[in-house]
Amino acid sequence: MLTHQDVGLSASEDQEIVQLLGRRPNELELGLFGALWSEHCSYKSSKNLLAQLPHQGQFVVQGPGGNAGVVQLSADWDIAFKIESHNHPSFVEPLQGAATGVGGILRDIVAMGARPIAIADILKFGVNEQAPALLHGVVEGIGAYGNAIGIPNVTGSLGFSAVYDANPLVNVLAVGMRRHGLQVGADGARPGSVLILIGQGTGRDGIHGASLLASRDFGAETEEMRPTVQVGDPFMGKLLMEATLAVVGKGFADAVQDLGAAGLTSSTAELAYASSVGLIVDVSKVICREQNMSPYEIMLSETQERMLLSVPKQNLASVLEVLAWYELPYAEIGRVVAGDFLRIEAGDQVLAELPTSVLVGSCPRLPVMHDVRIWDAGQPSVLEKIGLQSRWGYQVLGHPDCRNRSSVYQRYDSMIGTRTVWGPEHDVAVMHIGNGKPGLCIAVAAPARWAAYDSYAGGIGAVVAALSLVAAQGAVPLGLTDGINAGNPAKFEPYRKMADLIRGIGKAAEIFEVPVTGGNVSLHNETEGQAIWPTAAIGVVARHPNPEHPIADAPPDAGVRILALNPPANPDLGGSVLAEILGRSDRYPVLDLRAIQHSLRFLVEIIPQAETVGLLGCRAVGIGGLFFAVAKSLMTKTPMALGANLVLAGDADARFVFNEMAGQWVLFVDPEFQSFWDHVSETHGVSVVDIGWVTGSPEVVITAGRSLTWPLIDLWRAYRKGGVRDVR
Amino acid sequence: MNNDLSVGIVIFPGSNCDNDTIAAIFALGAKPVVLDYRLRSLPVLDRVILPGGFSYGDYLRSGALAAAAPIMDAVEKAAANGLPVLGICNGFQILCERGLLPGALLPNPSGKFICQWQTVRVANESPLFTGLHQGRILRLPIAHHEGSYRTAQGQLADLFDRGQVFLQYSDPEGQSHGLTNPNGSVANIAGVQNRNVVGLMPHPERAMATYLGSRDGADLLASWLGMGENAVC
Numbered sequence: 001m002l003t004h005q006d007v008g009l010s011a012s013e014d015q016e017i018v019q020l021l022g023r024r025p026n027e028l029e030l031g032l033f034g035a036l037w038s039e040h041c042s043y044k045s046s047k048n049l050l051a052q053l054p055h056q057g058q059f060v061v062q063g064p065g066g067n068a069g070v071v072q073l074s075a076d077w078d079i080a081f082k083i084e085s086h087n088h089p090s091f092v093e094p095l096q097g098a099a100t101g102v103g104g105i106l107r108d109i110v111a112m113g114a115r116p117i118a119i120a121d122i123l124k125f126g127v128n129e130q131a132p133a134l135l136h137g138v139v140e141g142i143g144a145y146g147n148a149i150g151i152p153n154v155t156g157s158l159g160f161s162a163v164y165d166a167n168p169l170v171n172v173l174a175v176g177m178r179r180h181g182l183q184v185g186a187d188g189a190r191p192g193s194v195l196i197l198i199g200q201g202t203g204r205d206g207i208h209g210a211s212l213l214a215s216r217d218f219g220a221e222t223e224e225m226r227p228t229v230q231v232g233d234p235f236m237g238k239l240l241m242e243a244t245l246a247v248v249g250k251g252f253a254d255a256v257q258d259l260g261a262a263g264l265t266s267s268t269a270e271l272a273y274a275s276s277v278g279l280i281v282d283v284s285k286v287i288c289r290e291q292n293m294s295p296y297e298i299m300l301s302e303t304q305e306r307m308l309l310s311v312p313k314q315n316l317a318s319v320l321e322v323l324a325w326y327e328l329p330y331a332e333i334g335r336v337v338a339g340d341f342l343r344i345e346a347g348d349q350v351l352a353e354l355p356t357s358v359l360v361g362s363c364p365r366l367p368v369m370h371d372v373r374i375w376d377a378g379q380p381s382v383l384e385k386i387g388l389q390s391r392w393g394y395q396v397l398g399h400p401d402c403r404n405r406s407s408v409y410q411r412y413d414s415m416i417g418t419r420t421v422w423g424p425e426h427d428v429a430v431m432h433i434g435n436g437k438p439g440l441c442i443a444v445a446a447p448a449r450w451a452a453y454d455s456y457a458g459g460i461g462a463v464v465a466a467l468s469l470v471a472a473q474g475a476v477p478l479g480l481t482d483g484i485n486a487g488n489p490a491k492f493e494p495y496r497k498m499a500d501l502i503r504g505i506g507k508a509a510e511i512f513e514v515p516v517t518g519g520n521v522s523l524h525n526e527t528e529g530q531a532i533w534p535t536a537a538i539g540v541v542a543r544h545p546n547p548e549h550p551i552a553d554a555p556p557d558a559g560v561r562i563l564a565l566n567p568p569a570n571p572d573l574g575g576s577v578l579a580e581i582l583g584r585s586d587r588y589p590v591l592d593l594r595a596i597q598h599s600l601r602f603l604v605e606i607i608p609q610a611e612t613v614g615l616l617g618c619r620a621v622g623i624g625g626l627f628f629a630v631a632k633s634l635m636t637k638t639p640m641a642l643g644a645n646l647v648l649a650g651d652a653d654a655r656f657v658f659n660e661m662a663g664q665w666v667l668f669v670d671p672e673f674q675s676f677w678d679h680v681s682e683t684h685g686v687s688v689v690d691i692g693w694v695t696g697s698p699e700v701v702i703t704a705g706r707s708l709t710w711p712l713i714d715l716w717r718a719y720r721k722g723g724v725r726d727v728r
Numbered sequence: 729m730n731n732d733l734s735v736g737i738v739i740f741p742g743s744n745c746d747n748d749t750i751a752a753i754f755a756l757g758a759k760p761v762v763l764d765y766r767l768r769s770l771p772v773l774d775r776v777i778l779p780g781g782f783s784y785g786d787y788l789r790s791g792a793l794a795a796a797a798p799i800m801d802a803v804e805k806a807a808a809n810g811l812p813v814l815g816i817c818n819g820f821q822i823l824c825e826r827g828l829l830p831g832a833l834l835p836n837p838s839g840k841f842i843c844q845w846q847t848v849r850v851a852n853e854s855p856l857f858t859g860l861h862q863g864r865i866l867r868l869p870i871a872h873h874e875g876s877y878r879t880a881q882g883q884l885a886d887l888f889d890r891g892q893v894f895l896q897y898s899d900p901e902g903q904s905h906g907l908t909n910p911n912g913s914v915a916n917i918a919g920v921q922n923r924n925v926v927g928l929m930p931h932p933e934r935a936m937a938t939y940l941g942s943r944d945g946a947d948l949l950a951s952w953l954g955m956g957e958n959a960v961c
Contacts, residue, residue: 143841147871148782150744235742235785327741411841413871415934415941418748432939548939 002027007034008208013364020358028344029352031296032359034208035262036269039523042363045489046521049368049502057515059478065274066185067108067258069517071478073543074180074438080114081175083122083483083539085522089229090170094137098170099145099232100304105174106151107258107307110241113184113248114176117417118431119146121156121172122446122483122537126165127400134168135408141232142172143411148234149241152420153412154429157446157537159623160400166527171483171520173444173539177433184248189255189275189310195334197264198323199240199306201289206230206263206302217488217526236305243326244307252319255310265299267308268334269342273360275310278339284346285333295344295351310336366489369499386654388702392578393627393710396658398718399577401449402624421547425636427620428469430550439547441475446483446537447623450575450588450660451504455497455534457588458575459504464596464662466538467512468620471600472665473550474607475542480509482519482538487531489523497534498523505536511593512600514540545608552617554633555642555668558696560616562644563667563677564626564689566599568592571659577624578658589661595687596663602686603665614673619666625658629666631700631715640712646692648704657702668694733758733953736776738803738819740765740794745780745816745933752933753777756950765797775812775953776803778819780871780931790833790874791821800826812856813925814952817872820919820927829920829927830883830892834876837912843871845941846910848918848930849898852891856926860951865902866895866944868930870910870918875929877913877920884914895919895928926952 004014007030017033018024025033039045055063061078062070068082086101102119109116121142125131146153151174178184206229247253257271264286272279283295293301311319323330342359344352396402409424421439422430431440445465451458463480470477482505487494498521509516525532544550555562568589573579575588606613621629630644648656667688669677680688695701698712735753737760739746746762753760761773770776783794794800800822807813807828815823823829836842850857850864879887887893895918897911898904904916911929919928935945 140840147841147843147873148742148744148785150781233785235782235787238742238744238782238785410844413841413843415843415869415871415931416744416748418751418934418936418940421939548937 002030004030007031008038009034013037016364020362026352028296028299029354031300032265032352032354035265035300036359037363040261041266043521044363045366045495045523046484046498047365049499052503053506053516054510055515055517057479057513060515060517062185062517063515064518067111069479069481070112071517071541072180073433073440073478076180077177077433078180079175079177079440079478079541080109080112081173081481081539081541082108082518083171083173083481083537084108084520085169085171085483085485087167087169087485087522087525090138091134091168093229094134095141095144096231097229098138098141100230101170101172102142102145103232103234103237103304104260105172106149106237106241107260109174109176110244111186111256111258111307112176112178113182113256114178115245116151116174116176117419118154118175118429118442119151119172120154120429120442120444120539122444123156123158124164124169124448124535125160126168127160127162128165131165138168138170139408139411145232145234147413149238150416152414152416153409154414154420154423154431155442155444156409156424157444158405158408159446159448161448161533163532167525167532169485169525169532169535171485171537173481175442175541184256186255186257186271187274189271189277189336190312191277191336191338193254193310193312193336194316194332195279195281195336196309196311196319196330197286197306197333198243198309198328198330200233200236200303201287201329202293202298202301203289203303204293204297204301207297207300217524230302230304232304239326239328240305240307243322243328246322247309247319252315253309253311257308259306259308261302263300263302269356269360271308271310272342273356276340278337278341278343279334280337280343280345281334282345282347285331287329287331295346299344369496388654388657388704388708390708390710392581392654392658393715394718395581396577396624396628397631397715398722399581401577402628403722404719422550426553428473430473430544430547432547436548437546439544441470441473441542441544443469444537444539445469445622446535448533448535449580451501451535452533452575453585454587456500456504457590459501459536460508460591461588461662462536462538463505463508464591465622466540467514467600468622468663468665470540470542471603472553472618472620473544474604475544476604477514477540477542479517480514480538480540482516482536484519484521485525485532485535485537486523487526494526494531501534501536508593512597551607551610551615553619554637555617555694558642558694559671560694561669561671561674561690562630562646562692562694563669564691565665565667566595566687567664567689568659568661571655572661573655573659576658576660578654591661591663599663599686602684613676614670615667616670617668621664621666622662623660625660626664626666627657633666634700634712635716635719640698640716641696643695643697643699643701643712644692645695646702648691648702650705652704733774734761735759736761736763736770736773738763738765738776738778738799740783740797742783742785743779743781743818745931748933749777749779749816752936752945752949755936756946756953756955758953763799765799767799768802770802770806773811775814776806778815778822780817780819783818783822789825791818791825794822795825804828807925810924815927816933817929817931820929821874823925823927828925829922830887831877831879831920833874834878835874836876841873842910843869844910846870846930847898847900848895849902849904851893851896854894854921856921856924857951858954860948863902865898865900866948867935867942868932868945869934870930872929875911875913877917879914887920892920892922893917894921894926
């Protein structure tokens with residue numbers, strides 16, 4: 001006899017179910033509850049927190065709740081986008097875990113009727129002996145799926161810390177485009193329609209993936225969880241994508257839902273609930289690729305590359321024609337009726353019948369705990385003056401969080417689709433859509449260290465970092481997606497850190513008026529009591545004013561002035577790479593969001609007319625600080641023939657060049673326009689400081705009291721191969 | 729411009745550079761004609777392209793299953809009758825698997841997929857590429873897991889003797905050596921030809937505009953279409 005523990009439910013949840021149903025569920029029904037009431041499917045611990053995020057905005061077409069958020073890019077095009085995590089499976093089986101993560105988020109985009117045009121990966125790994133092998137497997141898996149299905153991987157974020165040793169993070173952002181006005185989702189099913197399951201035959205893979213793998217902490221038995229990881233088939237994924245897009249593009253289906261976590265259970269229940277209809281599903285009709293699968297196994301299998309379509313009868317023949325063209329396996333597995341229930345049958349035998357209002361709508365949610373935010377004891381911020389040391393330049397550039405990423409992104413096809421104007425060799429992606437203007441700018445940010453000791457500040461910082469990146473292109477942000485990764489929500493501290501992280505994201509999104517249109521929460525990233533840093537992976541899509549001519553992120557020639565836009569008045573090393581190198585655990589500083597807001601608006605206004613004010617280049621300052629931003633600008637030039645001479649105020653020190661206070665930028669400006677920039681503070685209300693000029697000698701020279709020189713070739717070596725690591 | 733020039737583009741299940749190739753041919757002013765892999769005969773065409781991608785998921789070996797697809801009998805017959813056939817990336821692999829081109833494409837020695845910009849040098853002038861002179865340097869993307877071109881023992885000298893080596897990986901100055909070889913291909917070979925059949929690993933259809941990083945691909949395809957180097961794009 002199956003018990004509530006077997007399906008991952010608590011005793012109180014079990015009682016709640018009995019009470020709501022007025023009877024005991026049978027074993028199959030209990031299995032359905034176990035899946036849908038799992039943390040992974042129900043978001044029971046985070047849903048009330050996520051409700052605090054701003055979801056509305058002038059460009060929003062579809063907010064949270066669907067398979068992905070949708071925003072309007074132009075008169076012709078909408079953009080569907082979302083971040084998904086595949087953390088637990090990727091640790092258990094890196095290659096397939098990561099590959100199916102890519103497949104899963106791409107199906108979410110396709111289920112919105114959008115053609116995927118880009119993916120981006122946000123990865124966190126540990127620093128132990130196992131980490132390089134995990135990184136290799138995950139990158140291979142992301143590439144194996146993305147390259148084969150033919151979606152370019154255009155940008156990403158990669159970070160390292162010991163807190164991820166046993167809980168690496170694999171978050172993937174997918175972005176798709178669809179004609180403005182096309183309405184596709186899981187909420188349009190009408191009574192009388194036929195349910196068609198298309199794609200891969202259902203197997204025994206991934207059973208209990210949602211409830212028992214992704215909704216629990218890791219422990220000694222994790223090794224045994226490998227069979228719960230699914231196996232990806234990008235070839236089938238490609239056929240499924242093309243067939244689904246052909247069906248929805250012609251308006252043949254009234255509802256579409258991909259099969260992800262908890263497979264047929266969640267897709268049928270969620271489609272029924274979203275559409276306010278009843279569904280009758282006959283499991284004996286499901287095409288299985290293994291013998292003698294029980295209804296329980298069929299309903300809970302997480303076999304990949306499957307999609308559920310609800311098709312009005314008059315369109316059935318047309319749909320079957322499309323499926324036959326793509327030689328895609330399919331089966332009519334049920335029908336849509338009036339009502340609010342999910343009934344599972346096998347032939348003429350009824351196996352389960354549950355009201356979707358209970359199954360989907362009644363999962364008990366954890367109430368929000370309202371309290372002041374907490375932070376770890378940490379040290380007070382570094383307030384004392386720290387003189388610059390030349391070795392820090394090499395150490396920061398050689399730090400795993402800053403180092404050159406080409407060995408990763410060259411394993412991804414970044415150019416397929418011929419929309420990629422700027423790919424992963426830049427800090428942001430710029431994509432060409434349709435006939436030129438406007439284009440799409442995509443950025444991701446996941447500055448986890450910033451949230452290590454104060455996740456509220458870190459949440460704000462993550463949003464500012466992402467918005468700063470697209471602002472450096474003068475792009476208008478349309479929407480945000482958030483991937484929340486945290487520890488065990490049943491424990492006080494991980495829960496509170498997650499809550500603070502989400503509040504921080506909400507605060508920044510609200511101030512900058514950029515809505516969060518969807519995302520993902522991955523909890524239980526915890527092994528033997530050790531939780532990860534609460535980690536926000538933020539993705540932003542923005543309207544690019546001129547995608548055929550992105551403003552440069554490097555200076556064109558010697559003689560160009562280097563300005564700092566919105567440098568902090570009180571630079572603080574909290575949360576920075578240098579602070580870690582120095583062995584400090586300072587809290588991330590409080591940012592001046594109003595000043596940042598002015599700067600963001602200024603860039604969006606000024607960059608489309610950059611030529612008229614002599615603005616030649618712009619780069620956001622992020623991890624590694626201003627030093628890294630300037631050095632990267634110089635190192636990306638081929639050949640490396642330019643240098644920088646920075647002359648800082650007498651009291652400026654290491655804090656000025658290595659702080660990671662998001663919302664500041666390096667600008668490269670034509671000296672002929674000096675007078676505009678000298679007065680920009682008065683005319684535009686932003687703070688701009690002249691910090692030096694570009695030289696024809698490939699080295700970085702900083703003069704603040706005394707002078708220090710970093711030959712560019714040495715910085716390049718540290719950036720390519722890692723710096724002096726003995727101090728870490 | 730030649731609106732009458734019709735170019736067949738074969739789509740196998742799993743092809744994924746088909747749309748990019750169609751767009752490139754269209755941009756050059758020729759008429760792309762989509763050819764389903766199930767066809768057993770070809771319509772009247774001036775050229776045929778086997779585009780890149782992961783036909784049949786690269787299962788078994790890259791290109792091995794597509795080489796046996798129904799349309800390939802017709803392609804082989806048409807090639808024998810002189811129809812110019814161009815295979816790009818996976819298309820190159822398919823042509824080698826089919827035996828229409830010499831050699832084979834092995835997994836990259838790194839064991840890893842590689843996607844990057846690459847310069848290649850035109851090793852031999854070809855009647856198939858009018859106006860594309862020997863020594864011309866082209867900047868094109870490569871993106872493949874199995875791009876290491878190899879020949880049977882003793883075959884390499886023949887390839888060079890007969891002028892069948894079309895493109896070689898090189899540095900921006902045109903020098904071909906170990907450091908400019910991204911995938912361990914023998915003699916840095918990036919493309920070969922066999923009479924009217926050509927295969928290349930780089931993706932010209934992705935290098936059609938300066939804002940994409942290069943428009944050398946437009947030059948290469950225009951020359952293959954007989955439109956010279958200065959085709960309006």
